[in-house]
Amino acid sequence: MSNDDRDRESMEVRARAPGKIILVGEHAVVHGSAAVAAAIDLYTTSSISLLHEGEDGDAGAVELDLRDSDLVFSWPCSRLRRALGEVSGKAGAPTPCSPDELAAIAKLMEDQEIPEAKIWLSAGLSAFLYLYTSILGCRPGKAVVTSDLPIGAGLGSSAAFCVSMSGALLTAAGTVGIGGGSGVEEWELFGKDDLELVNQWAFQGEKIIHGKPSGIDNSVSTFGSMIKFKKGELTNLKSRNPVKMLITDTRVGRNTKALVAGVSERASRHPDAMASVFHAVNSISEELSSIVELAAEDEIAITSKEDKLAELMEMNQGLLQCMGVSHSSIETVLRTTLKYSLVSKLTGAGGGGCVLTLIPTLSANIVLEKVATELESHGFRCFKVEVGGRGLQVCRG
Numbered sequence: 581m582s583n584d585d586r587d588r589e590s591m592e593v594r595a596r597a598p599g600k601i602i603l604v605g606e607h608a609v610v611h612g613s614a615a616v617a618a619a620i621d622l623y624t625t626s627s628i629s630l631l632h633e634g635e636d637g638d639a640g641a642v643e644l645d646l647r648d649s650d651l652v653f654s655w656p657c658s659r660l661r662r663a664l665g666e667v668s669g670k671a672g673a674p675t676p677c678s679p680d681e682l683a684a685i686a687k688l689m690e691d692q693e694i695p696e697a698k699i700w701l702s703a704g705l706s707a708f709l710y711l712y713t714s715i716l717g718c719r720p721g722k723a724v725v726t727s728d729l730p731i732g733a734g735l736g737s738s739a740a741f742c743v744s745m746s747g748a749l750l751t752a753a754g755t756v757g758i759g760g761g762s763g764v765e766e767w768e769l770f771g772k773d774d775l776e777l778v779n780q781w782a783f784q785g786e787k788i789i790h791g792k793p794s795g796i797d798n799s800v801s802t803f804g805s806m807i808k809f810k811k812g813e814l815t816n817l818k819s820r821n822p823v824k825m826l827i828t829d830t831r832v833g834r835n836t837k838a839l840v841a842g843v844s845e846r847a848s849r850h851p852d853a854m855a856s857v858f859h860a861v862n863s864i865s866e867e868l869s870s871i872v873e874l875a876a877e878d879e880i881a882i883t884s885k886e887d888k889l890a891e892l893m894e895m896n897q898g899l900l901q902c903m904g905v906s907h908s909s910i911e912t913v914l915r916t917t918l919k920y921s922l923v924s925k926l927t928g929a930g931g932g933g934c935v936l937t938l939i940p941t942l943s944a945n946i947v948l949e950k951v952a953t954e955l956e957s958h959g960f961r962c963f964k965v966e967v968g969g970r971g972l973q974v975c976r977g
């Protein structure tokens with residue numbers, strides 16, 4: 581074992597990746613339209629510690645500790661090798677998870693006692709096993725995950741999970757680099773090429789969780805800021821006065837994979853009508869991007885920018901209803917905020933989950949308090965987030 585390998589084994593690597601809001605364009609982005617998303621200051625943090633193989637021939641285990649759920653999962657390395665073969669870990673670009681590999685991972689899930697009420701975790705566990713074994717091989721190690729994000733609520737917890745995990749695993753493997761080792765705990769940023777690589781791995785993880793992701797969530801979680809995203813192409817949107825958003829979590833659980841599949845089914849039943857819907861969403865996203873950029877260059881006044889954003893968000897919400905992804909809880913939030921002349925739209929996959937409400941700069945705090953109180957009286961949870969911040973960050977403990 582080289583000194584570098586020994587150093588890596590004795591060190592814990594932590595990576596944190598933000599959740600996101602989609603301002604406009606969800607679902608349509610899966611079908612090739614543009615969308616606009618921004619990172620938010622709620623993070624998922626993954627840590628990896630590599631462990632030594634036992635002296636007595638015990639190959640050790642791969643452990644995943646999901647702190648927020650109070651659940652620990654463990655797979656003996658010998659069991660992983662039997663199921664997946666002698667995977668040795670991969671330093672470069674990812675190879676997509678093959679159907680055979682996915683079937684083997686599904687079998688490995690059967691060994692775990694996932695509580696019925698938390699069965700949705702199995703998609704995240706499968707993505708973890710794929711990422712861990714593909715990057716590090718079947719060597720022993722321990723991963724710990726914590727998150728500020730509500731899970732399965734439209735704020736991109738699946739992407740933040742895949743990005744932070746890929747970042748931590750690739751750093752532990754020595755594939756992407758940060759200096760580290762100063763003993764002082766501080767978050768560092770990766771270089772562009774390293775971020776690109778992490779993003780490619782995270783996208784493969786998202787595919788296991790979402791089925792057919794557009795890649796917008798993992799991209800904004802990796803690179804941060806506010807972005808326009810279309811067909812895999814990312815444009816950074818400069819934004820001098822970040823928009824202020826109130827987020828309302830309806831607490832109605834839903835699943836992105838099922839909602840994305842539902843929209844695709846509707847599109848195959850009504851191809852022409854849905855193509856027009858996706859086209860309209862594309863125009864909305866393009867217009868919203870231009871307004872954000874003009875405002876960054878002081879070409880339009882802030883109030884005029886906010887009026888335009890509000891109108892475009894309202895139009896996008898109507899089209900999301902056309903796609904069949906709204907929900908009665910979302911409609912309740914829309915009606916409630918409209919009483920205070922505030923515009924809202926669902927964010928993420930919809931079907932429940934979170935709703936965005938644009939907070940104009942000139943709106944009084946008292947209005948914000950009143951609307952939040954009324955929303956919470958319906959059993960919803962409101963919170964304010966900072967929009968457009970940093971993406972993936974890493975620290976060696």
Ligand SMILES: Nc1ncnc2c1ncn2[C@@H]1O[C@H](COP(=O)(O)OP(=O)(O)O)[C@@H](O)[C@H]1O
Nearest residue numbers: 700701703704731732733734735736737738836
């Ligand atoms: N911290 C986490 N630990 C384990 N699995 C997670 C975590 N965060 C997300 N996931 C996985 O992602 C799924 C939620 O993803 P998704 O339905 O896309 O909603 P969203 O990304 O909007 O939160 C969960 O059901 C789980 O499988």
Ligand SMILES: C[C@@](O)(CCOP(=O)(O)O)CC(=O)O
Nearest residue numbers: 606607734736793794928929
């Ligand atoms: C519906 C979609 O546009 C966004 C899904 O976001 P979330 O997983 O609900 O946070 C799907 C995608 O773009 O991959």
Ligand SMILES: [Mg+2]
Nearest residue numbers: 736738739836
């Ligand atoms: Mg998701």
